[in-house]
Amino acid sequence: MPDHLLTIEEYAALGETDTGFTELVEGRVLRSPSHEPRHNRAIHRLAAHLEAQLPEHLDFVPGCDVDLGLAPPGKPGFSRRPDLMVIDKSAIARVDKDDGMLKADEVAVVVEIATAGSRRTDYRVKHDEYADAGIPHYWIVDLAEPVTLIACQGYQDAAAVAKTFTTDDPFPVKLDLDALIEQHAGTAR
Numbered sequence: 001m002p003d004h005l006l007t008i009e010e011y012a013a014l015g016e017t018d019t020g021f022t023e024l025v026e027g028r029v030l031r032s033p034s035h036e037p038r039h040n041r042a043i044h045r046l047a048a049h050l051e052a053q054l055p056e057h058l059d060f061v062p063g064c065d066v067d068l069g070l071a072p073p074g075k076p077g078f079s080r081r082p083d084l085m086v087i088d089k090s091a092i093a094r095v096d097k098d099d100g101m102l103k104a105d106e107v108a109v110v111v112e113i114a115t116a117g118s119r120r121t122d123y124r125v126k127h128d129e130y131a132d133a134g135i136p137h138y139w140i141v142d143l144a145e146p147v148t149l150i151a152c153q154g155y156q157d158a159a160a161v162a163k164t165f166t167t168d169d170p171f172p173v174k175l176d177l178d179a180l181i182e183q184h185a186g187t188a189r
Contacts, residue, residue: 002029005076008067012079012101021063027076035083035115042113042143042180043083050086053173058108059089066102066110068133078133080126084111086170104133108170114142131155137170147177 002010005027014022014029023030035043047060054060066085068078079101091106110130112122122140130138131154138152148160151167165175 007074008071008077008079008101011077012065021081023065023081024077024079026071026078035113038143038181039083039113039115042141045180046111046113046141046175047084049175049179050084050173053171054086055171057089058086058171059092060084060086061092061102064102066104066107068129069104070129070132078129080110080129082110082126083113085109086111104130104135107135109137109139110135111139111141114140114144127152127157141177141180143181145181147180149175149177 002014006014006024006029007027008024011022011024011029021032021034023032043062047062050060062084063081064085065079065081068080070078085102085107086109087102087106088108091102094100094106095102112118112126114122119142127138127140131152136153140150140152142148142150142160146162148162149165150160151158151165153169161177163177165173165177167173
């Protein structure tokens with residue numbers, strides 16, 4: 001582990017770890033264990049639902065670092081690794097070209113799957129960081145039954161929605177929330 005607070009550039013230079021993933025908060029590297037199968041399955045299913053409905057100029061990326069831009073260059077930085085992001089396709093080309101990191105202003109929607117070990121961070125800490133970073137839409141999907149989705153825009157949170165989430169902002173989408181955790185036919189829940 002580093003012996004000082006890291007800038008975004010220093011954090012990016014660390015690369016991937018052997019176990020779990022990391023995020024950067026005020027220059028401090030935070031480690032998280034790998035997600036549980038139920039969590040990963042929900043991300044995959046949500047991505048599949050979104051992919052079929054995204055406008056041509058948008059795409060999704062799961063589990064990638066995003067520079068929140070909350071610190072000046074050369075100062076201890078902030079990078080989160082959301083469960084899923086909807087971004088402009090041009091951002092992927094820029095990251096590939098620059099060998100860089102996604103930036104908050106390239107993100108249309110950030111999604112976190114809340115679980116027992118992440119609820120406080122997802123509902124409070126990341127909520128405020130994503131709003132401060134100017135990410136226009138933050139969706140919190142909570143897998144506790146019934147599965148719910150809270151759509152946050154800036155500091156305004158809509159009521160939790162169960163069963164079906166429908167919106168036209170930032171693009172038209174309809175999501176079957178129960179399908180995120182349902183087992184395939186013939187298996188127990």
